[in-house]
Amino acid sequence: NAGVMQNPRHLVRRRGQEARLRCSPMKGHSHVYWYRQLPEEGLKFMVYLQKENIIDESGMPKERFSAEFPKEGPSILRIQQVVRGDSAAYFCASSLRQDEQYFGPGTRLTVT
């Protein structure tokens, strides 16, 4: 049973471009969480999704950021018109129910 997969592991974007981060949860898991870790800072919650539903997006910046978890396929975190301040590690986690979360390896986004 493969763990949580995230791709790409490293992503470089120029300012103004779009970044798409993908997260494939563990098999059977229908809950997905996205977290951001800015350089030299702690983890911050961004969004919690179940299949086709956003449950809690209280941690998402109001502009440029969006997330989805379609019926089929991975969860996508999309950042439009990236800025240097978006450079961070983005972690995804999944769970079977609202219980123990399993983390992916993260995507390190660098905005140049």
Add this chain to the structure above:
Amino acid sequence: KNEVEQSPQNLTAQEGEFITINCSYSVGISALHWLQQHPGGGIVSLFMLSSGKKKHGRLIATINIQEKHSSLHITASHPRDSAVYICAVTGNQFYFGTGTSLTVIP
């Protein structure tokens, strides 16, 4: 004031020592999580607990709901335990502590 406070921020121990990391929180929670982040950045969920005590190998986690406090203990510490340990709580929202950086010296 942060909703989740951890102490100490940094901890250096000799191999074999018993280690305790503390976490206090100020919000209502449904669960508390202890996470381990390795130097390479990967994150592992160690425990999720809402009451009492859990044990996994050399790791023990306790929580006191009335006092809003949790501790993570590592017995017979080893250099491979060197990592950042993060306390997180889930309730109405998700809150993370800033982490405790542990270094175990051989």
